[in-house]
Amino acid sequence: MAATNGYTQAAGPKPSRAFRRGAVGRKGADIPMIAMVVFLSAWALIILFPFYNAVLISFAPQRVYIRTPLLVYPIEPTLDAYRFVFKWPSLATGLRNTSFILVVGTTYNVLLTALTAYALTKPIPGRKFFRLMILFTMFFGGGLFPYYLFINSTIHLGNTIWAMILPTGISIMDLLIMQSYYETLPEEIAESARIDGAGELKTLFRIVLPMCKPMLATITLYCAVARWNEWWYGMLFERSTDNYPMMLFLRNMLAETRAVTANIPISQRELVFSKGIQMAAIIVTMAPIVCVYPFLQKYFVKGITLGGVKG
Amino acid sequence: MSDGAAKMEIARPAGGGGHGKFISTMKRVSRYRGLYLILLPGLVFFAVFSYGPMYGIIMAFKSFNMKLGIWGSPWISPFYENFRLIFINPEFTAAFGNTLIISFMKTVIGFPVPIVLAIVINELANKRFSRVIQTVYTFPHFLSWIILAGIVANLLGSDGVVNNFLTLMGGKPANFLMNAGAFRWLLVVTDIWKESGWSTIMYLATIASIDVSQYESATIDGASRWQKAMYITLPGLSMMIVILLTLAIGNSMNSNFDQIFNLYNPATFSTGDVLDTYIYRLLSKTGLGYSFMTAVGLFKGVINFVLLMSANQITKRINGTGKSIFY
Structure with missing residues (x-):
């Protein structure tokens, strides 16, 4: 954000969007904004994790699955299941x-x-x-x-x-x-x-x-x-x-x-x-x-x- | 506009509104015959697949026998006998109770989630990030509960990643899917997982229609982000919130069949069996008879009708315009 305060932005050609997003009058990245981004990203990861886990297992050979209880990245991926x-x-x-x-x-x-x-x-x-x-x-x-x-x-x-x-x-x-x-x-x-x-x-x-x-x-x-x-x-x-x-x-x-x-x-x-x-x-x-x-x-x-x- | 008003009226039978009126109605019917032709397939569809099966409802008042057919089967006496039977059936009463409890839990816990998500997403300055987030949140809505239940079972099963993690941390593995006490919570959480993102979009669409000048003047007055969310965004959503809440309550007889049917098992019947799953299981368990089954279905249908109609009336009143959100 180039603007440093609400007035300079409000004087710009399209102020509404910046106002709507609540970004006006603040520096580009402030603490609440970071907290919100972290919260939303964490929520997204929670939604995605079960799918990710399923993908990992679909590529894992049985011995790897038994050996590694917490599979978080692919190990010896195989296409056997597919x-x-x-x-x-x-x-x-x-x-x-x-x-x-x-x-x-x-x-x-x-x-x-x-x-x-x-x-x-x-x-x-x-x-x-x-x-x-x-x-x-x-x-x-x-x-x-x-x-x-x-x-x-x-x-x-x-x-x-x-x-x-x-x-x-x-x-x-x-x-x-x-x-x-x-x-x-x-x-x-x-x-x-x-x-x-x-x-x-x-x-x-x-x-x-x-x-x-x-x-x-x-x-x-x-x-x-x-x-x-x-x-x-x-x-x-x-x-x-x-x-x-x-x-x-x-x-x-x-x-x-x-x-x-x-x-x-x-x-x-x-x-x-x-x-x-x-x-x-x-x-x-x-x-x-x-x-x-x-x-x-x-x-x-x-x-x-x-x-x-x-x- | 008097012509337009006349057009809105329903065709009246001859004599009701005078002979001239009847003639003019018939003239309009003939003028619009092409449109009736266009309407016909849809009408046939509803007549056959929605109204056709309703004839079978009379089985609830009969002692139905396959050989005699619906019409030939004898009436039961007293006429409410089948309903008396369902109310003394412990499985039915358990399913009825579970339906209400599960709907209540889903509403109380799941309902606020998309509101919070929408307000937070709305604050995001980065448009691309916001779009990616929305894609991630909404896609599970379009996946079948068969797929999602399979993924949940994989995650929470005895050798799933959650249990493996618990074991590694020195805890005891728990079989979440076989645990009757945890089952309703499982339904609430997985429902939020699948549907909260889609409802979030609905709230975001409403936020987008809030007058921007309100935010502008609030900013000039020095309102903080939190204040703007609390005093502009949330009030802007209030109508939508009340309407959706009313609808959710109106829908409380329809616990999600697909979700429960794909996640439950005999170990969790005691807390998870709802009217819809109970009715389905009756199909393969003929001991109680078809009339019993019809009576359970009718009971659910009538309660559901009353709830939905009340919800509809209430939303009409809230809207202020007297218009239902359905039509």
Whole structure:
């Protein structure tokens, strides 16, 4: 900070930021500021440490793990655990199913949300009723067993991959975020398209949705993350492991190491470091989110600034 | 604007508002037929997947038999018999109590954390550091509880790094994950670990909307950083705090299923089993019957509805505008 007191800065062209940050009238680094930075960094380290520990173990050979109770840096790193995970047949099956759920499911989510939200922002007769009917489902549900019975016995989705896709169509939070975004758009643009004779669908897809790209990106990301993390519907409705999503395989593997080592001959089992494999599987399944997140963070955060309430 | 006001009204059945009104409504319906087409898929979705299963609720008042189906099964007498049964079930009452205790602990301990973090982050002068910090704090929000529970188990398990450290320091290793007394604390702490950063962003967004001139004049008056945080930032957040607190209380029936289900085990059922996990486990334990299960679900649903609706009404009043934050 070049300024030494509040007045010289306040006279500058853009004073507000400096004021907001409370940096005015102080030297660049004062004691409270250092204390805050230390506090925030320590908090960040606490958040990161469990992940770091998992990464270390995923690269550690079993003998190192047993020998060094406090592994704080990599010793004799090995890729054995990752080799095992990539050859683990369940990962391939799970990844295939999860990818399908992600692509088809996210498209279904975003399309359904964008369409419904659009119609609900227009003055169509009955809109209040439709809005209320939809909101009611956020406050009240039929409970787990009626739901389970309905999906399995009434509409017969049980044990098909669609049981993990169709029931989660619209998140009401996303719907409300989308509605409030549509309401910020100038009405004249859609109006002029209508005068030009374009139908409602055409207006929506050609004119309105292209203006909503940032918001669509946000909702797509929310849905894609939820789809990547899918396991609950799989656990409820899939009886055949052929349909299991990746996270469900991971869950079973974490719950039961035997599931990992079952197809290894007993004589070789000692060589397999089950904890390392578990951590490697965790790292592999969380890697896409962790890699993408820092770059797309602004889209993730947009939902909060627009929606207000947590998603 | 009278046209706009008319448009806002709900379509009335014929006779209710006069014949002319009905005709004009029908005209508007036909004018907007394209929009109804756009609305249709969403309506079908909610009708099928949200309202469809609600039919099954009547099982709570029946003695349900798979062979006879929902409709064919006989009504139970007296009609509240299933609810009487759930209240004399010790596992249910334990789960109900745990749900309330865990929600209460999470609210009391976890709720202030993001407020403090947001106020401190807001004071940072270094923008890049602030951005990195926010990335680190928020990313666990997007990871599944399956992954996080696996990492927690690795950390706190009998041969995990925490126990190894305790042993090295001459302490006794403790099995945190099998300890019923510590389980609720484990839930509170891991919940803060995963979610506090995301809520922090929400508060930061609210702080960003506070009028900058307040800070400017406070600085000129010689206010310290602490005073500005206490008398400008915190009051600026108060509305958001009250709303989110009300919502948290309204949500107290929904203890985090994913978190608890992936962290608990039979050793911690006594303190960790909540309504959601109890209902799920009933699915595979048919001894108590499907009607019992439906009744537990309905009981939870009704309490949840009442709590959420009250929270909604209260936030409407706090907002001053009479507008719910939901719509």
